[in-house]
Amino acid sequence: MTNLHECCCVCLNNILTLNQVSNMDENGVSLLTKLQRSIPQVEWDLSYQICDPCTNLLSIVHTFRETCLKSDIIRRQQILLVQEELKVEASSLSKEQDGVNTEENQDSEDIKSESDSDADDPDYHKSAISNGNNNKDSKHTTSKCSRKKPNFHCEKCNMNYLSSTLLIRHCISEHKMVRKEIRPFACTRCNSRFGNSSNLLQHIKYHDAVRSNMCTYCGKGFITKTDLNIHEKQHLNMREYKCEICAKGFNTHKDLRSHKLVVHTDSQTWKYFCKICSKRFPIKSNYDCHMRRHTGDRKFECHLCQKKFTDKCVLQRHMRTHSNVRDYKCPHCEKEYKDKRVLQIHMAKIHGIGIDDIKLPSRERRYICHICPKAYYAKNKLTRHLYTHTGEKPFFCSMCDKKFNDKSYVKQHLKKAHNIKGKMELLDIDIKNNSGR
Incomplete structure (x- = not known):
């Protein structure tokens, strides 16, 4: 049988001239790097070799991919430039409009000053109501005031301001708040607040929940382009973000940050604290999940058996119990598992592999x-x-109605008494049905 390491890792041909995947091209990029970037779904090994025709094809694929990525960056930059130009044009138009309306505003200034002084009089509001909407000057003043309705309010004292800059200045001077802790932009659909308008706009997209950004690898949809980019980095699995403490690599900056908080930070300094059981958490999502266990809020439901769970990842793990697909196979024995972590535990306990990387359950x-x-x-x-x-004895033999207190005893009985050894899965169904007698 042909040794697979002595043939091309792509076409599996061992007749043609082979190149080591560690070889570099004229730009200093190795063939292995090109393979990993172009086809991240395959685990490419450094010991692999590749033939000349496949090397040429790989070069074309890699060049096409790099060109697409560069074009996407240029396209985004051009869109940003156009948006900036539109803002400048809108700003200049508004200035021109302000110049045209200067005389009109000057004429109404006296009226405004009079109305402002009258506003201090307690009888002013009564007279304004009695006058109705017949006075054009009062109409003008009312519409101007409505345009300047305060949109930014302080969380500490509920003071309202016309701009985020004024609110920030107020929070710093009056409440001694740090700039990064101030969140002037509030969502109108929930209680969330943000430090800038772009984060608020991103947040609103989650309320609309339109998953228009599709993954090119698996077809999964995402609400924002940022979420899609983070997801696709999992497919590429390049682990570009390195921990400077332990040199472990991660696919996203968020994963690296979580790693540092969980592994390299003292648990006593963790931000989120449970007032019920005094347990601390480094990440808010962990804290929220923990609190749902206290409150009994099980909002994640299995659509097959209607069983409910407090956490989404627990539901996903449960869904695998409904399937017989065992994707995780041990390379050292014939054992197969539905869950990756169970395979890791098996390899650590039985084969002694990865015992330092995984915490064995006590x-x-x-x-x-x-x-x-x-x-x-x-x-x-x-x-x-x-x-x-x-x-x-709830378990019955389907052949002679003999009773047992354990399902395994039924299987043993079928082998010994009735000489039935095959089709045990079908017999399992009979055993389950008989147990309900």
């Missing part, structure tokens, strides 16, 4: 029999044990 016999001193790791084991005390 098993505790939490399920204690109330009749005798026996204790068990799992609840189903305790339930099975309790049948020995009650004498209950």
Whole structure:
């Protein structure tokens, strides 16, 4: 049989001239880097080799990809320039309009000053109501005031301001707040606040929930371009963000920041604190999930069995229990698993691989029999044990109706008494059906 490392890693041909994937092109980019960037779904090994025809094809694909990315950057820059030009034009037009209206504003200034002085009189508001809308000057003043309605309010004292700059100045001088802690821009649909208008606009997109940005690798949709870029970095798996403390690499800056908070920061300094059980959390999403466990808020529901969960990732893990697909296979034995973490635990416990990288679960016999001193790791084991005390035998043989207190005993009985060894999955269904008798 041909050694796969002695043939082309793309076309698997071992007759043509082969090049090491570590070889560099004229721009100093290795063939391995080109393979990883162009086809990130495959785990390319440094020991692989590639033939000349596939090398030429790879060069074309890589060049096409780089050209698309550069064009996208230039396109975004041009869009920003156009937007800036439009802002400048709008600003100049508004100035021209202000110049045209200067005389009109000057004429109304006396009227405005009189109305401002009258506003201090308590009887002023009554007379304004009685006059109605017949006076054109009062109409003009009212419309001008409505245009200048305060939009920015202080969270500390509820003072209103016409601009974010005035609000920030107020918060710094009156409440001694730090600039980065001030969030003048408030969402009208929820209680969220932001430091600038662009973050508010991004937030509003999540309320609309239009997933128009599609991933080119898996087809998943995202609300913002930023979310899409972060997601696609997971596909590329280039781990460009390195931790300067432990040199571990991450795909996004957010992942690196979370790593530093969780691994390299003292837990006593973590920002989020549970007032119920005094537990601290480095990240708000972890804190929110923890608080839902206290309140019993299970908003994530399985559409197959209607079981509810407090966390989305727990629901996703649960969904795998409904499937028989076992994507995670141990390279050292025949074991297969539905969950990646379970495979990692298996490799650490059985094969001693990655034992320093994963925290092995500490098993505790939490399920204690109330009749005798026996204790068990799992609840189903305790339930099975309790049948020995009650004498209950809920499992039946489908061939002779003999009763058992454990499903495994039914399988043993079928092999010994009835010489039935095959199609055990079908018999499992019979056992489950019989258990309901």
